[in-house]
Amino acid sequence: MAKNKDKVVNGFNHRSPGDNVVQVILYIITGLAALICVLPFLYVLASSFATEKEILERSFFIIPKTFSSNAYTYIMKDGSVFRGLKNSVIVTVVGTAINMFVSCTMAYPLSRKYLKGRNFFMNMVIVIMLFGGGMVPSYLLITQLLKLRNTFWALWLPGAMSAFNMIIIKNYFSGIPDELEEAAIIDGANDLYTFVKIMLPLSGPVLAAVSLFYAVGHWNGYFGAMMYIQDANKEVVQIVLRRVIMQSSNLPDQAIDWGVWGQPPTKAVRNATTVVATVPILVVYPFIQKYFTAGVMVGSVKG
Amino acid sequence: MSNLAAATLEKPVAVKKKKTGNTWGKALRQHYWLYIMLLPGVVWMLIFCYLPMGGLVMAFENFNPYSGAGGLINALLASEKVGFKNFRNLFMGTDFLMLLRNTLAISFANLLVAFPAPIIFALILNELRCMWFKRVSQTFVYIPHFVSLVIVYALTVQLFNSQDGFIIKMIESVVGAGKAPNVMGSPKYFVPLILGQNLWKETGYGTIIYLSALASVDPQLYEAAKIDGAGRWNLMWHVTLPGIKGTVVIMLIMKVGALLNTGYEQIFLLRNSMNAKVAEVFDTYVYLKGVSNGQYSMATTAGLFKSVVSLVMVLGANKCAKLLGESGLY
The missing domain is CATH 1.10.3720.10 (MetI-like)
Structure with a gap:
């Protein structure tokens, strides 16, 4: 926390109106950058619960109208x-x-x-x-x-x-x-x-x-x-994800009950696979972040 | 504590002991464990780093894996030696200029945009006064660094593919269905796509090193400059930027040295039959020629050319940095 105190000293303690405008702009830029970094994940998460029909037919959306876990059922069965x-x-x-x-x-x-x-x-x-x-x-x-x-x-x-x-x-x-x-x-x-x-x-x-x-x-x-x-049998998860994306336009027909939607949800499967492949790293991220930051510092010390 | 005191007292003795171990026999006897510990790493380097360097002779021969008495080593020795013919073929061939152009287009785009981006973003973060906002933003912008390129590719497909991409659909809702550009499948969007992925993935994480450099700028310099009447821009120009110059130069050296290393993982994912003519770079060429097509000699030649140029560039950039008065890498 001592570091933060130093930063305040570095910063500007006098505040003019122009200075405040600059500050607001900087906050907006930073906020936008943060949003851009997390929104794609949230979009994929939301759309992985959408039905194939909605993904293909509706124009852009974030929250699906019909909630469906068909895609997850598919990847569970596929394994x-x-x-x-x-x-x-x-x-x-x-x-x-x-x-x-x-x-x-x-x-x-x-x-x-x-x-x-x-x-x-x-x-x-x-x-x-x-x-x-x-x-x-x-x-x-x-x-x-x-x-x-x-x-x-x-x-x-x-x-x-x-x-x-x-x-x-x-x-x-x-x-x-x-x-x-x-x-x-x-x-x-x-x-x-x-x-x-x-x-x-x-x-x-x-x-x-x-x-x-x-x-x-x-x-x-x-x-x-x-x-x-x-x-x-030895495919790692990144390879599976890559394969699923590349195949997402022509998944093979398999005898799986698709419920009321009646067609293989290839786009939804692609989204669900992305979610499953991303979750592990995002789950551990909060715990490893500080070690990573520390590691960059250690690495920057020349020897 | 007593151990520590004893150690300090005994220090001259210990130093003397080390100085007498100046022959190999003595060194091995005294520190045999250290040499045993070195073994795994040294053996690994010999097998996986130095042995493949021997394989570079393939660049000077017409390598045929089935020549000789069998086995890879025999084939290497028995294959027809052709001198620099492979290099002549590489430089004269139609592929070379295309590879060089594509590689440099991607590298320079990265150098001009993706290199300064984290510096600028670090300067912005450094100006923020609200500490919780800054911390939360940092947590978010570091995330993309940790996900794999395959996931970045997956997200790119989901946002930009022409069938159901979120952003494409958003554009279509404005310009009309079918009128949005085919971002994933046309040559002119390839470099922007690579650049966009890099910016998204590494800008946030790249700020860490500059933020630490910024934190180490002496606060007294700011105080002094403010007393002299420096405003926000003057402070940034005359105090902040000179303060992080060393870090910037080192990072630049590394970037320039790696100018031909566009990497293949990212490009290989985004490359498809429609944008292949701008997506072929030295790294993907080596993979496709060597690993996929089995043209080992040609691929090794291209790889060796790239390695040698990179080596010259990294040493040259380091030299330049030293001439400019920075400490350089070595």
Whole structure:
């Protein structure tokens, strides 16, 4: 809250009429921006309860006249979006665990100034930030050499570490006072013990932020899954959503009772699938927002 | 606390211990755990980053996955070496100019509009006096950053598709049915669509870094300038903007360095048969040629060209920043 006080000092305490007009305009711009960011979600939510007929025939509307949950019944029976959610959870949880293991174990040694060969390993990391083999060699490596096609390993291993995130953790470890490590060494601790029992517990905020960077990356990624996973049972939710949207004009007829509306609600299904795919991230958003904001700050500190 | 005191007392000893570990044998004996910890990351980098760099030889050969005694490595070694022929074909081909034009059109649109947008928005947020309003707005404008590009695409379709898009229907209710532009399916709306998605998704979140830079501007500078009679615009021009110049330059370097990296995830979603001629950029070309069509050598050549140009640009931009007196990235 001390920060807010500073902002008031930064601001303008004298108020002229012209100044107030400017303020009002700024409030309107900000308010509009906030609305533009959330309205599309609300529209899709509302229209996912509309009937197919209303979506196609009525001119623009936000609140549907006839409330119908047919679209949700359809996607429940179809089940692919929920299977996609389950797969996405697996990909995200295991993927983030792998990311954090590789990043932290790499970051700790690199944060020790006395580590012999530190510059060599650090340069190895900087090179991969600046240059890479590109998509085709990686694709051949994963599909032909490692044969990871249609396994989640194809989503976990290629991005097992982000050099950028690893450096964020490394910088945080470097900032922890040396005295703590030296005290542990005097007490007879080895480097592993120091890392697990002293460094990791002291790095809570940065580990939370970086885990979230990784987790959101896994959850939102679709391109890896599109390239490497063709098995329908292993589709992640983003792929299901993409497929549903692309097919929304010609869903196959299926023997499902559509009730009084009599036709497959393809547009409504598209909207309902979007809602189901969006809800998880919006539900966790309030809890992760502050870690993300903190993470951007940590990341902006150069090392 | 006593541990801490002891540590401070023992510090010279500890330092001495480290200095004596100056041979590899000693370093490995003393800090074997540190080297074991390095292993996963280093092995991963060797396999997933450095090994693919070896695959770049495909750009200099007519790569055939079935040549040689079997296996990818043998095929790489056995394929016909053609020198720079692939590069000549790339630069002389009709695709190259189209790729360059499309890539630069998207990049420059982003650079000119999507880059300054969060700076301007941060300046606006910084001027707001009502703290709860500011906090609530910030919470809302950060949301789009967290949703996936597929969801952004889904929302775009639901707002702009010509059959039942909300905004299209709204326009039609004014101009008449069937008269609204086909936004999703015509080349001239492709770049604006990409730009719009970027603005919507990243402007809010992009303000965080500038807001933190703004918060670190010394309040005394504002006080001093106000005493000197500076008004709102003078303060912004002479205090606020110089205060965040360093951050802006760093962000600009990163943007310029990534000028050819339009990314493929977003473009690949919005691209369709109707707007393909403006939607083909280096990144999608590499995917379509290499992964979908199996023209590995041509795709690798295009990818390598892009990587090298990007590398030169990021190093060049960094150099420029240093010449201008900013600290740069490295």
